[in-house]
Amino acid sequence: MTEQKLNRRQWLAKMTAIAGAAIAAPVLSGAPDTSGCTDCGRCMPCRYGVDIPAVLRFHAEAIKNGLVPDPSLPVESAAYRKASQRYLGKYSRAITHTHQAHRCIRCWHCLGTCPENIFIVEELEKITAATDKMREALCYE
Amino acid sequence: MNRLLRYTRITVEAICALLLTALLVDYSMGTARIAGWLARIQFLPACLSMSFGIIAFWLGFTLIFGRVYCSTACPLGAFQDLIARMPSLSRRKKPFRLRRNYTPPQTAVRYAALAILAAGLMGATFILSYIEPYTVYSRISVYLLKPAYGSAENLIADLGEFTGLWTIALVNVGVISVTGIIISVATLAIIAATSIRHGRWFCNTACPTGAALGIVSRYSIFHMDIDTDKCVQCRKCVRVCKAECISMPDHVVDTSRCVVCFNCVNACDSGAITYTSKRKQLSIPMMQRIIPVGSRQGEVSAQGIDTATKAVTAARPMDRRKFLTAGIVAAASPLLARATDKTSARIEPLETGSVPLVPARYVTPPGTKSRNEFLQKCTGCGLCISHCTSQVLRPSSGQYSYRHLMVPVMDFSRNWCYYDCNRCTTLCPTDALHPLTRDEKRRFVNGLARVDAANCISAVEGTPCGACARRCPAGAIAMRPLNDTTPNVMPVIDPSKCIGCGACEYICPAAPFKAIVINGNH
Numbered sequence: 001m002t003e004q005k006l007n008r009r010q011w012l013a014k015m016t017a018i019a020g021a022a023i024a025a026p027v028l029s030g031a032p033d034t035s036g037c038t039d040c041g042r043c044m045p046c047r048y049g050v051d052i053p054a055v056l057r058f059h060a061e062a063i064k065n066g067l068v069p070d071p072s073l074p075v076e077s078a079a080y081r082k083a084s085q086r087y088l089g090k091y092s093r094a095i096t097h098t099h100q101a102h103r104c105i106r107c108w109h110c111l112g113t114c115p116e117n118i119f120i121v122e123e124l125e126k127i128t129a130a131t132d133k134m135r136e137a138l139c140y141e
Numbered sequence: 142m143n144r145l146l147r148y149t150r151i152t153v154e155a156i157c158a159l160l161l162t163a164l165l166v167d168y169s170m171g172t173a174r175i176a177g178w179l180a181r182i183q184f185l186p187a188c189l190s191m192s193f194g195i196i197a198f199w200l201g202f203t204l205i206f207g208r209v210y211c212s213t214a215c216p217l218g219a220f221q222d223l224i225a226r227m228p229s230l231s232r233r234k235k236p237f238r239l240r241r242n243y244t245p246p247q248t249a250v251r252y253a254a255l256a257i258l259a260a261g262l263m264g265a266t267f268i269l270s271y272i273e274p275y276t277v278y279s280r281i282s283v284y285l286l287k288p289a290y291g292s293a294e295n296l297i298a299d300l301g302e303f304t305g306l307w308t309i310a311l312v313n314v315g316v317i318s319v320t321g322i323i324i325s326v327a328t329l330a331i332i333a334a335t336s337i338r339h340g341r342w343f344c345n346t347a348c349p350t351g352a353a354l355g356i357v358s359r360y361s362i363f364h365m366d367i368d369t370d371k372c373v374q375c376r377k378c379v380r381v382c383k384a385e386c387i388s389m390p391d392h393v394v395d396t397s398r399c400v401v402c403f404n405c406v407n408a409c410d411s412g413a414i415t416y417t418s419k420r421k422q423l424s425i426p427m428m429q430r431i432i433p434v435g436s437r438q439g440e441v442s443a444q445g446i447d448t449a450t451k452a453v454t455a456a457r458p459m460d461r462r463k464f465l466t467a468g469i470v471a472a473a474s475p476l477l478a479r480a481t482d483k484t485s486a487r488i489e490p491l492e493t494g495s496v497p498l499v500p501a502r503y504v505t506p507p508g509t510k511s512r513n514e515f516l517q518k519c520t521g522c523g524l525c526i527s528h529c530t531s532q533v534l535r536p537s538s539g540q541y542s543y544r545h546l547m548v549p550v551m552d553f554s555r556n557w558c559y560y561d562c563n564r565c566t567t568l569c570p571t572d573a574l575h576p577l578t579r580d581e582k583r584r585f586v587n588g589l590a591r592v593d594a595a596n597c598i599s600a601v602e603g604t605p606c607g608a609c610a611r612r613c614p615a616g617a618i619a620m621r622p623l624n625d626t627t628p629n630v631m632p633v634i635d636p637s638k639c640i641g642c643g644a645c646e647y648i649c650p651a652a653p654f655k656a657i658v659i660n661g662n663h
Contacts, residue, residue: 048650082310089298089311097556105608105650138530139562139579141170 036116043110043120051099052110052120058094059101059127062087068130075133076140084134091131101127146416147403150212158219165282165527166290168312173528173568180524180570182214183275184350188262189518190572203354207361210354211344211400217274218344218400220281221336225383228337241340244385246398251345251352258349264517267544272347275570276520277328280547283523284321284536285329288314316526320538320546340383345398359397362418365405367392371413378405378414498596498654502661503540504551504588504641507558508566508574512663518573521547525565525574531556533643534565551587553643553659558587560614560642588641588659590634594623596656600631607632609645609657618645632657 006014037056046052062068067090069083091100104124114120157179164176180186187195199210211218254272261269270276291314301307335342344351358364367378369392379389382405386398394405394414405414502512506525509515526534526549537550549565551558563582566574577585590609599606600623609632610618617638620630632645641659649655 085310086308093311102612102648103650105604105606105648107604107606135531135559136561139559139564141530141564 036118038116040115042115043113046104047109048103048105048107049098050101050103050124051095052124054095054099055101055127056118056120056123058091059130062090069134069137071130071133075137081137081140084137088131088134088138100131102131104128143403143406143416147407150209150401150403153213154219154222157214158216158223161216161278162282162286165279165524166287166315168291168528170564173564177568179214180275180279180522180568183570184210184215184354185258185261185269185273185275185520186522186570189266189520190570199354200357203357204361206363207365207396207399207401208351208354208358209401211341211351212402215274215344215350216278217332217348218341220278221332221341221343222383222402224333225336225340241380241382241385243379243382243388244339244342246386246395247346250347251355254347254349255352255356258353261349264513266517266520267546269349270520270522270547271324271328272349273520274344274348274350276522277332279522279524280321281325281329283315283527284318284325287527288317291315313532316523316532316535318536318538321523321536324547340385341398341400342385344400345384345386355397358399361396363416364396364418365394365399365401365414366417366419367394368413368415371411373411373413375410377408377410381405381408498593498656498658500588500658500660502588502663503537504553504643504659504661506534506549506551506565506574507563507582507585507587508569508577509662510575512661515573516541516545516548518571519545519548520571520573521545521549522570523547523549524568524570525549528564528568530562530564531559533558551643551659551661553646555647557643557647560644584640586640586662587643588661589636590617590639590641590645590657590659592632592634592657593654594631594656596651596654597631598651598656600629600656603627603629605630606650608648608650612644612648614642614644615640 037053037060039053039057041053043052059068067083067087069080069087073080073083101124104121106121106125108121110120160176161179163172164180181190181192182195182199184196184199187199202209257265257268257272261273291312294309294312295314298309298311301309332343345355365387367387372392374389376389379387383402384395384398384400386395387393387405388395401416403416406416505512505515521536523536526536533551533553533556534549535552535555536547537545539546540550541548560583561579563577563579566577566582568574569576594600597606598604599620607620607630610620615638617635617640618632619635621633623629623631641661643659645657646655646659649657
C-alpha cells in the first residue's frame with residue numbers, strides 16, 4: 001500500500017538508504033562480511049609473517065558461525081567479554097600470534113596481488129581493530 | 142566431641158586447600174573474588190605485606206589454640222596430609238600412616254629456618270621463597286597443575302563443540318616454563334618423600350612459618366595433654382601422630398611441633414589424650430629447658446630425662462651459635478644485594494647503534510614502587526603469572542639475577558601489558574605489587590621505550606612501517622624524519638607519555654633484535 005504511494009524520487013531515496021546500510025553495516029561493525037578469499041596464496045609470502053589467507057578465512061568463517069561478538073554490546077559487558085574469549089581462544093589456536101592480523105605493518109607489498117581484488121591491508125586493519133576491542137574486553141572481568 | 146573436632150578440622154582444611162588451589166589454577170576472576178582472601182591470610186604474605194592485623198590474629202590464635210594455622214589455612218599442610226594418605230589407600234593391609242613414631246626435634250634446622258624467615262623479612266626473600274609453604278604450594282599448582290587443568294578444560298570445550306552440546310571458551314593452558322617445572326618437581330619430590338615417610342617433617346623442620354608459630358605454640362593455652370592415670374600405653378596416638386611429636390614412655394606432647402590435627406584424640410580409646418587447657422604433663426619446650434646440673438647425654442637423672450630432652454640438650458649449645466651465625470649472614474645478604482644492585486644501575490649498557498638490543502633492566506610488573514622493593518617483597522608464588530590476562534608475565538629464569546628466580550618478569554616477545562588490565566596488582570598477596578585501580582594502571586609507568594635506529598626497518602630500509610606508533614595506547618611515539626638528507630622516518634619516544642606497556646616492542650617487526658625495547662624502572 002505505502003509503496004504504491006511513493007513517487008519515483010522517494011523510492012530511489014529509500015532504496016539508496018537500504019543499499020547504503022547494507023554496504024555500511026559490515027564496515028560499521030568493524031568486520032568484513034565475507035572474505036572472498038580462495039586461498040590461492042598470491043599475496044604470500046608476507047615478509048612480516050601475517051598468514052593472510054588463513055586470517056581472512058578464519059574471520060569469514062567466524063562471522064558465518066556467529067563467533068564474532070556483537071559490536072553493539074558495550075566492551076565492559078559480560079556477554080561481549082565471553083564472546084571475545086571464545087573468539088580469541090579459537091583465533092590463537094588457529095593462527096599463532098606471530099602470524100595474526102595485527103602483525104601487518106602496512107608495507108603494501110600485497111597490494112594488487114589478489115585476483116579477487118580483496119583490499120588486504122584494509123581487511124587486516126579491520127580484523128585488528130575488532131580483535132583489539134576484544135582484547136580490551138578481556139580486561140573488564 | 143573429639144570426633145567432631147577432627148572432622149571439623151578436616152572439613153576446614155579441605156575447603157581452604159580446594160579454594161586456594163582453584164584460585165591458583167583457575168583463570169576466572171570469579172574464583173579470585175571468592176578465594177582471593179585466602180592467599181592474603183597466609184602467614185608469610187601477611188608478614189611481607191605488613192598486614193599487622195592478620196599477623197596479630199594468627200599469633201594470638203596460635204597462643205590460645207596451638208598451631209591450628211598449619212592444619213587449616215596452610216595449603217601445603219593439607220597437601221602433605223593428602224600425600225601421606227595415598228600409600229595407605231593403595232595398600233590397605235600395611236598403611237604407612239600407622240607407622241609413625243616419635244622423632245626428636247631438629248632444633249638446629251628449625252632455628253636456621255627462623256633465621257631465614259628473619260632475613261626474608263629484612264629483604265632476602267630469595268632464600269625464603271624456596272621453603273615458604275604458600276609459595277612452595279603455589280609454584281607446584283601454577284607450574285605443574287595449571288597446565289593439566291587448562292588442557293582438561295580445553296578438552297571439555299572441544300568435546301562440547303564436537304558434540305554440539307555446550308560452548309565454553311578455550312582457555313590458556315598457563316605458563317609452561319622450564320625453570321618453573323624443574324623447581325616445582327624438585328620441591329614436590331622432597332615434600333612427597335618426607336610426608337610419606339615422616340608426615341609433617343617438613344613443617345617441623347624446614348618450614349619458617351612452622352618455626353615461628355612453634356615458638357608461640359609452645360606456650361599455647363589449649364594443647365594436647367595425656368592423662369597418665371587413664372593412659373594404657375597402647376601407643377595408638379604415637380602411631381597416628383603426623384607431626385611425630387608424642388613421646389610415649391614419657392607421656393609428653395611437644396606442643397611446639399603439634400599441628401592440632403586431633404588424630405591422636407580420635408585414636409585414643411581410653412580417652413587419656415585430650416585437647417585441654419590443663420597441664421598434667423610438661424610439654425617439651427622448643428627453646429629453653431633448664432637442665433639439672435651434672436646431667437649429661439646418656440646419663441639418667443633423678444627425674445628420668447626422656448629421649449627428647451636429651452636430644453634438645455645435645456643440640457642446644459651448637460644451635461644457638463648456628464642461629465647467631467645464620468642470622469648475621471642472612472642479615473648481611475640484603476645489604477650485599479643492595480650494594481651490587483646499585484653498581485649495576487650506574488652502568489647503562491644500551492648505546493645507540495648497538496645492534497643486539499637488550500633492555501638494560503628487565504621490566505617488572507605494574508604496581509611496583511621500586512625494583513628493589515619489589516625484589517625484596519616478591520616470593521615468586523606465581524599468582525599474578527597465573528592470572529595475567531595477556532600472558533605477558535613470565536617466571537624469571539635469570540633476567541633479574543641468579544638469586545631472583547621465578548619472580549614475574551614482562552616478556553614482550555609473547556605479548557604486551559594490556560592497557561586496561563589491572564588484574565595482577567589486585568591479586569598480589571605480599572603487596573610486592575601495590576593495588577592499582579584501572580585509571581591508575583593506565584597511568585602507571587612500567588618503564589621507558591628506547592629506540593635503536595640501526596635496527597629500525599623504516600629508518601634503514603625506508604619501509605613505511607610505523608607499527609609501534611600505531612599500536613602505542615598512550616600515543617607516545619611519533620614518526621619523525623631520521624635526518625635532513627633522507628626521507629626515511631624513525632620512531633621518536635615522548636618520555637612524558639610512555640608508560641612502558643611494551644606494545645611497541647611486541648609489534649616491532651625487526652628481527653632477530655627489535656629496534657625498540659622497554660627499559661625497566663630502577
